[in-house]
Amino acid sequence: MQFHLNGFRAGNPEILPAEGRETTGDTLPKKVDVLIVGSGPAGLTLAAQLSSFPDITTRLIEQKDGPMEKGQADGVSCRSMEMFEAFGFADRIKKEAYWVNETTFWKPDPARPEHIARNGRVQDVEDGLSEMPHVILNQARVHDMYLDFMRNSPSRLVPNYSCRLVDVSVDEDAGEYPVSVRIERTDPEHEGRIEHVRARYLVGCDGARSAVRKAIGRELRGDSANKAWGVMDILAVTDFPDIRQKTLIQSKDKGSVLIIPREGGYLVRIYVEMDKLAENERVRSKNITVENLISAAQQVFEPYSLDVKDVVWWSVYEIGQRLTDKFDDVPEDMVGSRLPHVFIAGDACHTHSPKAGQGMNVSMGDTFNLGWKLVSVLQGRCPPELLHSYSTERQAVAQALIDFDEEWARIISARPADGGAEDAPKFQKYFIEHGRYTAGVSVRYEPSLLTGPDTWQGLARGFEIGMRFHSAPVVRLADAKPMELGHTVKADTRWRLFAFAPDEDQAKPESRLAALCEFLERGEASPILKYTPDGADIDTVIDFRAVVPQDFRDVEITALPSLLRPQKGRFGLIDYEKAFCADRKAGADIYDMRGIDRANGCLVIVRPDQYVAHVLPLEAFDELCSFFERIMLPAGRKAAIA
Numbered sequence: 001m002q003f004h005l006n007g008f009r010a011g012n013p014e015i016l017p018a019e020g021r022e023t024t025g026d027t028l029p030k031k032v033d034v035l036i037v038g039s040g041p042a043g044l045t046l047a048a049q050l051s052s053f054p055d056i057t058t059r060l061i062e063q064k065d066g067p068m069e070k071g072q073a074d075g076v077s078c079r080s081m082e083m084f085e086a087f088g089f090a091d092r093i094k095k096e097a098y099w100v101n102e103t104t105f106w107k108p109d110p111a112r113p114e115h116i117a118r119n120g121r122v123q124d125v126e127d128g129l130s131e132m133p134h135v136i137l138n139q140a141r142v143h144d145m146y147l148d149f150m151r152n153s154p155s156r157l158v159p160n161y162s163c164r165l166v167d168v169s170v171d172e173d174a175g176e177y178p179v180s181v182r183i184e185r186t187d188p189e190h191e192g193r194i195e196h197v198r199a200r201y202l203v204g205c206d207g208a209r210s211a212v213r214k215a216i217g218r219e220l221r222g223d224s225a226n227k228a229w230g231v232m233d234i235l236a237v238t239d240f241p242d243i244r245q246k247t248l249i250q251s252k253d254k255g256s257v258l259i260i261p262r263e264g265g266y267l268v269r270i271y272v273e274m275d276k277l278a279e280n281e282r283v284r285s286k287n288i289t290v291e292n293l294i295s296a297a298q299q300v301f302e303p304y305s306l307d308v309k310d311v312v313w314w315s316v317y318e319i320g321q322r323l324t325d326k327f328d329d330v331p332e333d334m335v336g337s338r339l340p341h342v343f344i345a346g347d348a349c350h351t352h353s354p355k356a357g358q359g360m361n362v363s364m365g366d367t368f369n370l371g372w373k374l375v376s377v378l379q380g381r382c383p384p385e386l387l388h389s390y391s392t393e394r395q396a397v398a399q400a401l402i403d404f405d406e407e408w409a410r411i412i413s414a415r416p417a418d419g420g421a422e423d424a425p426k427f428q429k430y431f432i433e434h435g436r437y438t439a440g441v442s443v444r445y446e447p448s449l450l451t452g453p454d455t456w457q458g459l460a461r462g463f464e465i466g467m468r469f470h471s472a473p474v475v476r477l478a479d480a481k482p483m484e485l486g487h488t489v490k491a492d493t494r495w496r497l498f499a500f501a502p503d504e505d506q507a508k509p510e511s512r513l514a515a516l517c518e519f520l521e522r523g524e525a526s527p528i529l530k531y532t533p534d535g536a537d538i539d540t541v542i543d544f545r546a547v548v549p550q551d552f553r554d555v556e557i558t559a560l561p562s563l564l565r566p567q568k569g570r571f572g573l574i575d576y577e578k579a580f581c582a583d584r585k586a587g588a589d590i591y592d593m594r595g596i597d598r599a600n601g602c603l604v605i606v607r608p609d610q611y612v613a614h615v616l617p618l619e620a621f622d623e624l625c626s627f628f629e630r631i632m633l634p635a636g637r638k639a640a641i642a
Contacts, residue, residue: 002577005569012152014088019154020054028059028160028195031177033378035199036060037212039067039159041139042346042363043205044146044591046115048087049371049491051153056378058155060195061163061183063206067147070141070233070313073360074260076142078125079440079468080361081132083368086491086610090132095137098263100124104242108252113305116249122432124246125439128593131471131484132440137263139360162187163289166194168202168215170329170341176200179341201374203365209631210348216329219532219586222322222349222402227413228274228286229353230293232314235266240304243268245502248412248431249300256412257300267312272296274316290314317353321402321409324349327366327391339384340391343370345392350398352405361440362401366394372493372608381531381541382632386449393445404437423590441468447593447612449630454606458603460500460615461593469496469606472590473583475552477560478576482583485590486610488545493608495628499546499618500591502601506548507559512601512618513546519621520544527628537568541635542628545578549591549598552581563640 003013034050036043050058076084076093084090097242103124109117125134150157164180174180177198185193204212208220214255236243237467247259255273262269272293273284290311298306326332326347328340346363357537370390376382411430436442445451445466454465462470471486489496497520501513508514520528521538531541546564548555557565557579564578591598605614 002575005573006571015152016052016154018156026190028061028163028183028197028244028595029057030108030196031057031198032059033057033199034059034201034203034374035181035197035421036203036205037165037177038062038205038207038210038346038348038444039064039161040205040207040346040363041073041142041360042348042367043203044143044150045083045364046203046205046345046367046371046374047157047159048146048149048153049153049368049493050375051150051157052492053375053379056375058157060157060159060569060626061165062159062161063164065162065187067159067161068143070140072136073139074136074262075360076135077358077361077438077440078130078132078134078639079443080364080574081135082130082468082471082486082610083364083491084145084562085132085487086489087146087149088490089149092144093135093137094133095194096141097137100134100136100246103248103431105244105431106242106247106249106449108250113252114249116300118242121245122428124435126435129436129439129441131473131486133270135249136260136269141263142360163195164191165206165211168212168342172338174198195560200341200378203367204342204344204348205346205363206348207345208351212345213324213344213348216342216344218324218326218349220324220349222351223320223406227409228288228316229319230274230288230290230296230314230316231269232272232290232293233262233267233269233312234308235310235312236268237307237309238301238305240301240306248428250412251300251302254299254302255296257297258412270297272300285318286316288316307358308575313328320351321353322351323395323398323402324355325395326453327395327398328387330388337390340387343390344594345370345385345394349395349479350401352410354401356407357539358401358438358440362397365397365440365443368491368609369394371491375493376608376632380633386631389448389450392448393450397443400443403579404434408434426615441470443611450607450613451611452616452627454615456615456617456620459597459600459617460594460604462596463604463612463615465615467612469604469612470594470611472593473586473588474547474580474590475583475585477548477552477555477579477581478578480552482586485547485580488577489606489610490541491608494539495542495608495613496532496606497542497544497614498606499544500596500601500604501546501548502618503549503598506555514547514561516603516618516621517544517546517563521561523621525621525625527632530625531628531632531635536635537565537566539575545580547580547582547590549582549589551584555581 033056047060104121105114107119109115164184169180179199179202180195183195249257258271260269329342330338345366449468471484474485603616607613
């Protein structure tokens with residue numbers, strides 16, 4: 001990380017200087033830019049991103065009286081870990097979490113079908129899929145990481161607990177703050193007090209029973225629940241050999257079990273298949289107890305024992321896949337004439353079973369997509385029409401999740417087919433075939449204003465347009481530090497331009513890298529100059545970096561264009577962290593790993609949410625300018641907030 005730019009400052013560099021207005025206090029402000037309802041993973045991801053911008057007034061309200069302590073989601077996909085790196089706490093997660101390295105599969109023993117036998121095992125995440133592991137960690141600890149980030153941010157943002165949303169109304173003619181919200185205080189000191197808040201934007205991250213969703217007339221629609229499952233976090237003694245492996249068990253006639261080892265070395269989560277539900281029957285009517293869950297699990301484990309010593313948390317839920325048709329308050333037939341002011345995210349707009357481990361991950365992806373767009377509009381970088389793209393992009397992602405979960409839930413609950421020990425059950429084959437999906441790296445945004453066509457995809461086949469920027473090892477030129485290129489993309493709402501130079505002498509003024517840098521730094525039409533406010537550092541809005549194919553010992557950083565050594569801050573200090581070399585020492589050459597054309601090089605445009613927006617030739621200046629002209633406003637011109 002970088003610090004001391006504007007002068008030496010002692011202490012923890014992760015605690016940034018406080019700026020802006022105080023975010024704590026007994027009374028909510030009368031007006032806010034963004035009001036977030038719900039402090040689950042979706043709400044905290046958005047709040048954390050917005051907390052870095054003290055010029056944007058943000059508040060996060062939560063009906064509960066304090067932060068979560070245990071239970072609920074625990075699976076963190078590779079893609080979410082990449083996102084956590086952008087927030088700066090991936091290493092803390094890696095140190096504390098359980099790493100899912102292998103997945104094992106058990107089915108009825110052909111010799112004694114009333115018993116189970118291991119049928120196979122696979123590496124959980126394929127090699128090269130991500131530099132990050134798939135991990136398991138209590139959702140509450142993920143919340144803690146976000147809360148720490150918010151407390152250390154310039155705005156010192158903290159949630160307002162014991163605040164229940166009463167109602168919402170939107171008045172298009174009400175000026176800059178069209179959303180009117182009534183909030184009831186439920187804490188003992190202010191119980192029953194009603195507070196009125198007006199907001200530019202409201203984001204409902206308030207779960208499957210979302211009051212925000214109901215207020216804008218959206219409904220969760222989909223298949224009704226027809227199967228009950230139990231889940232429990234336990235401390236147990238067992239002779240089952242794979243208790244510390246992620247394990248899927250399918251018994252002959254006693255149902256299925258999914259084992260998820262938890263952090264700490266002893267705790268384990270067990271999902272247990274329970275009874276089928278009759279039409280319109282709800283799981284609460286079954287009166288299932290934790291003793292029922294334990295007994296059901298013990299029967300599936302036979303011939304192995306399961307002695308449960310302590311139940312830390314347990315719940316029973318119904319499998320059902322539901323989705324809303326849009327994730328904002330604009331009717332489909334009014335997209336061209338109205339702007340969105342209310343959004344929903346996470347369980348408020350999509351619900352499904354937890355066994356695929358995608359709920360928390362997709363929810364966080366929702367608001368990571370929305371956050372940079374809200375900042376870009378509120379700071380006048382982009383027109384408010386940009387906000388329509390949130391619903392378009394994330395509704396498609398949620399639909400894919402629903403489709404996957406529906407099939408996965410059906411397969412895992414199906415009765416195992418008869419066959420020999422060598423026959424892999426269908427759920428084992430399905431899991432292996434969809435490994436990239438469960439790792440969270442298969443999301444692809446379709447061509448749009450934010451995602452270009454694949455005209456020049458061949459210049460960088462491994463940076464697929466519309467998919468997440470797939471990191472790879474490089475060596476930072478100035479200090480010879482081996483690192484991941486993707487870790488330079490932080491959750492700061494900036495666009496990234498990564499130039500991959502062709503195999504030529506980079507010091508020559510006629511090199512293609514030099515020509516690109518000359519245009520970006522001094523060209524009349526340069527998007528960097530066009531969208532950077534006067535007096536701001538040159539990388540404030542669009543951050544330019546370059547990778548060269550040479551070994552780091554063969555290139556002098558002072559011989560590279562000055563754009564790769566920009567002067568910044570009040571002292572005009574030089575930023576030496578813009579230039580990188582292929583990592584030839586470790587044998588992990590990014591040009592080979594990501595299919596980059598060595599003869600021609602390329603320019604990769606990366607969105608603020610770490611997705612590849614476009615791949616262009618280095619000399620495609622007009623196309624580069626046209627891409628940004630579609631979505632951004634010149635510096636100094638403010639977007640009209642409708």
